[in-house]
Amino acid sequence: MFEVVAFYLFAALTIVMFTITVMTQQALYALTAMAAGMIFISAFFFILGADFLGAIQIIVYTGAVMSLYAFGMMFFDTTRDVVEKRNNPRFVVVLGGLAAVLIVLIVLAPIVTTDLNAHYPIDVSVGNSQAIGMVLFTKYLVPFEVAAVMLLVAMISGIVLAGKKMDKSLTLMADEEIALMHASSHHTPEEGGH
Amino acid sequence: MELTLNHYLVLSTLLFAIGLIGVMRRKNLLMLFFATEILLNAVNVGMAAISHYRGDYTGQMFAFFIIAIAASEVAVGLGLLIVWYKRTGKIDLDQMTSMRG
Numbered sequence: 001m002f003e004v005v006a007f008y009l010f011a012a013l014t015i016v017m018f019t020i021t022v023m024t025q026q027a028l029y030a031l032t033a034m035a036a037g038m039i040f041i042s043a044f045f046f047i048l049g050a051d052f053l054g055a056i057q058i059i060v061y062t063g064a065v066m067s068l069y070a071f072g073m074m075f076f077d078t079t080r081d082v083v084e085k086r087n088n089p090r091f092v093v094v095l096g097g098l099a100a101v102l103i104v105l106i107v108l109a110p111i112v113t114t115d116l117n118a119h120y121p122i123d124v125s126v127g128n129s130q131a132i133g134m135v136l137f138t139k140y141l142v143p144f145e146v147a148a149v150m151l152l153v154a155m156i157s158g159i160v161l162a163g164k165k166m167d168k169s170l171t172l173m174a175d176e177e178i179a180l181m182h183a184s185s186h187h188t189p190e191e192g193g194h
Numbered sequence: 195m196e197l198t199l200n201h202y203l204v205l206s207t208l209l210f211a212i213g214l215i216g217v218m219r220r221k222n223l224l225m226l227f228f229a230t231e232i233l234l235n236a237v238n239v240g241m242a243a244i245s246h247y248r249g250d251y252t253g254q255m256f257a258f259f260i261i262a263i264a265a266s267e268v269a270v271g272l273g274l275l276i277v278w279y280k281r282t283g284k285i286d287l288d289q290m291t292s293m294r295g
Contacts, residue, residue, distance in 0.1 A: 001195075003197055004195055004196075004197055007197055007201060011205050014205075014209065015205075015208060015209065015212065018209060018212045018213070018232050019212055021216070021228055021229075021232065022212055022213070022215055022216035022219070022220075022228075022229060022232070027222075027224060027225065030225060030228055031228070034228050034231065034232070037232070037235075038231075038235065041235050041238070041239060044202070044205075044239050044242065044243075045242050047197075048202075048242045048243055048245070048246040049246055050242045050245065050246065050254050050257075052254075053238075053242055053254050053257055053258065056258065056261060057238070057261070060261050060264075060265055061231075061235075061261070061264075064265060065231070065264065065265060065268050068268055068269065068272060069224075069227075069228075069268070069272070072224070072272040072275065072276065073224065075276050075279055075280075076224060076275075076279055076285060089219065092215060092218045092219050093215055095214075095218065096211050096212075096214035096215035096217075096218055097211045097214075097215075099211075099214055100207050100208075100210040100211035100214055101207060101211075103210070104203065104206075104207050104210075108203075116248060116250075118248060118249050118250035118252075119250060119252055120250055120251040120252055120255075121249050121250060121251075122245075122246075122249045122250065122251060131251065132251065132254060132255075132258075135251045135255060136255065136258070139255075140255050143259060147259055147262040147263075150262070150263070150266050151262060151265065151266050153266070154265070154266030154267075154269040154270050155269060157269070157270050157273060158269040158270060158272070158273045160273070161270075161273025161274060161276065161277050162272070162273045162276040162277070
């Protein structure tokens with residue numbers, strides 16, 4: 001009973017928050033509404049017994065992704081209203097709903113009649129985090145390592161693109177300027193580096 | 195009254211529709227990124243629900259990898275966005291039509 005109440009409460013809250021994110025003209029409202037929506041999403045994971053996933057949702061989304069967006073928004077002019085070109089809003093709403101329903105139908109159509117059996121059945125004798133660890137490090141070890149490499153690449157690219165020297169960026173300079181900078185730093189080593 | 199898989203799938207569809215509406219109506223690239231995050235989260239809810247009701251850990255595993263991909267997408271995307279903003283001063287999608295002849 002409490003499960004049902006919690007589901008409907010968090011479903012309503014999540015839908016309202018994400019609607020604010022999509023519809024508002026203020027970038028800061030969108031950011032805060034989405035952070036709230038992400039936390040409400042984690043409630044569904046806890047209801048579904050996926051405790052580890054819920055914790056990861058809070059840590060990664062509201063901890064890492066949202067703070068990254070907040071830092072990124074410091075670079076942009078967020079105080080002015082976001083101007084959107086809107087030629088036919090009702091058309092967009094109808095098309096969005098139709099596309100979502102269509103995608104669900106396409107994904108579900110081949111498997112809705114067949115009786116699926118579990119590859120890695122849920123083990124009730126151990127906790128969720130322990131079972132997740134066992135499946136992740138035995139059956140999904142290679143994707144896990146690939147995801148780790150991908151996160152490393154993303155980190156390096158983030159550092160290169162939005163590096164520490166904000167006044168001069170290697171990605172914005174022409175090749176001659178970079179060569180000039182290197183040459184000057186080599187000729188006068190006592191000036192550079194400190 | 196008991197919660198079924200369909201409850202969660204309907205919710206997932208609703209959230210996905212909200213995200214799609216955002217992707218279609220936003221012209222500001224930062225807002226477009228927000229909408230894609232909503233799309234990914236909507237899929238995660240469906241994955242976790244199927245994992246619970248089918249008694250299988252595969253759905254949760256896919257949700258983990260989706261979260262990892264979303265995190266790296268944000269890092270790279272925001273870096274590119276900052277470079278573009280420093281170069282042009284705008285992050286509107288309409289100003290990016292540089293290949294028009």
